[in-house]
Every structure is written in C-alpha cells, then in structure tokens.
Amino acid sequence: MTFGIDDLPVRNELRGKSPYGAPQLDVPVRLNTNENPYPLPEPLVERIAERVREVARDLNRYPDRDAVELRTRLAEYLTDTSGHEVGLANVWAANGSNEVIQQLLQTFGGPGRTAIGFEPSYSMHALIARGTGTGWIPGPRNEDFTIDVEEAVRAIASHRPDVVFVTTPNNPTGNAVPPETVLALYEAAQAAKPSMVVVDEAYIEFSHGDSLLPLLEGRPNLVVSRTMSKAFGAAGLRLGYLAAHPAVVDAVQLVRLPYHLSAVTQATALAALEHTDTLLGYVEQLKAERDRLVTELRALGFEVVESDANFVQFGRFDGAGGSHAAWQKILDRGVLVRDNGIPGWLRVSAGTPQENDAFLDAVRELKKEQSA
C-alpha cells in the first residue's frame, strides 16, 4: 500500500476529490479544451521577445505591483470593443481569470458563505469555491440549457448566496445569456442579500451579441471577468482580468498576493495587446468556422446548442454506451473532443478548417455506423 493524499492531514472537504483537468492525449487533432488553434503570429512573437528582454534587465526588482500600464491598456481594449467607458480604476488583472475568480471568492465568499452557479456550467467556479471554503449551490437550468429566470430568481431568493456566477456565453453549452436575464438575477441577488454577481465573459469575443460591460453602470456589485486565454490565443500566458466598480478593484487587493503578476507576464500581455487587431482577425475566422460546425452538424442530423463561443455542444448520443462510446469512436479516428459528463452530449472546440474537416469526417462515419 502506498502513502497517498488521504494519509495526509488534508482538509476534510478535499478528501476523495480529484484535480481539475481535461485528458491531455497525444492525438493528431485536439479539439477538447477550447484553445485557440492559431499560434501567435511571428511579429508578435518577436515583440514579446523584445519586451521581455527589456524587463529582464530589471528582474532583480519586484514587478509593478499594481500593473498600471497593463491595466490601462486592458481598459482601453474594453472601451474600444464595447463602447462602454472603462478606466484603470475599473480594471484588475491576475494570472488567468481562474485567479481573478479565486480572488473574488476569497474576498466575497469564504467559510460560512455560499456561491451559486447554474449548471451545467464552468466547473471551475464550483472547484474554486471549494478551494476557498465557500459553500457551493448548484442552481437549475432548463433542458435546452437556457436559464429559467423564474427558477433562478427563486433559487437566489431561497439560498441567499453571497456570490452569483453567470457564464455567458456558457461553457460547456455555448449559448449566451440574454442581458434581461442577468439583470433579473442581479436584482434578485440585491434583494436577497445583497450579493456580488460575477459575469464570466471568457468567450465574449466569439459571440454574435455584445458584451454586458455597459450593465456595470450604476451596479457596483456587478463584476465582468475576461481572459486572454481564448480570443487572444494566449492560454499559456495566464492572463485574466475583471472590470467593475473601483471599490471592487480595491477590495480584491486585500487578498491578492503581493507582486502576483510577474514582470514577464505583464510585458508579454502588453506585447499581445499591441497586436489586438491581428488576433481579433483570427477570432473572425474562428467564428465563421464555429458557425460552419453548427450548420454541418445539424445537416448530419445532430442536435446542436446555439453557440456564441468557440466551441459547439452536440448530441444526442442516447444509444448504447451513450456519449462516452461516441467520444471513444471519434478518438479512434484521431480526433479528441470533450466528454463533460453531460449524458447524451459532447463538446467540440472550433479548430482550423483542416481540423474541423477531420472532425466532421469522423462524425459523418459515426452517423453512418449508427444508421447501418
């Protein structure tokens, strides 16, 4: 018998749990983690090297603790793309939006407090809640993966959570949440507690619709979280950020580690922001490919959730073996998609046109097999 986690004096709520992680398999076509398939363009790679070389000379010093230049550029990006005026004081940045969410839960959740999310949704919200000692409340969602406003408002009124998560466009289902729904949830959350409402817009650049940033006006308990992991094609960079009332930015500084954002991270993110136009050009290509996946999957007879993200939720696989057997058959043809454990459904990230063709070939064969 080997000595394991449960032999250590770990916190009770961590016993028997497994860490978050999609399988990382060595497969020709990997469409399982919603990454951007396009590597950073060469001129940007050069610019990153240049900016990192500049800061390397000062790595004997701690970085700018407040990341002022980076937050200023992020605020400009948000203002330019949403038409809603956002300034330095409204923006906070951290190592991925997962760290932003962790800081929010450390600030507004914690032991004796609770957070709610409407499931299925991004499972990290619940996992970070657990890691911060925040109680998790799985909220309801309709069969078609939309949020039932009445049910959701009822859940908020009865549980009175301290933090409400709304992911739009939602992961893993891809559908966007209408602004009226977010407003209704915000009102309910204020009436119940008042509590913080965190809108996770990790995929908003891929949406047919607009960002909910304008809703920040006059709503100090609303937070919009963003990331450079998806649209900017920089998952490896680890840069997430939020926009909110300046008081929220002050509040999260009570829990952030000093100098949490390295000088190398700040320099790299600044270089990427200089190339926003090129990177958003890739986003346009991915949106077209996403729409093509939706159309072709439907033409093949699959059920497909309307997608505003860079991935598509499709099904249904209710036959023998269910979605897991279908996942394996697609994998046998060299294409890795995601089985999120939602019975009957699988999720595929939009890749390059060639990768999407390989995926469509695989599911076409699967369909033939099923009807044979």
Ligand SMILES: *Cc1c(COP(=O)(O)O)cnc(C)c1O
């Ligand atoms: C991918 C994803 C994130 C991004 O997390 P990072 O830590 O910024 O890489 C955040 N929220 C959702 C819903 C996601 O799917």
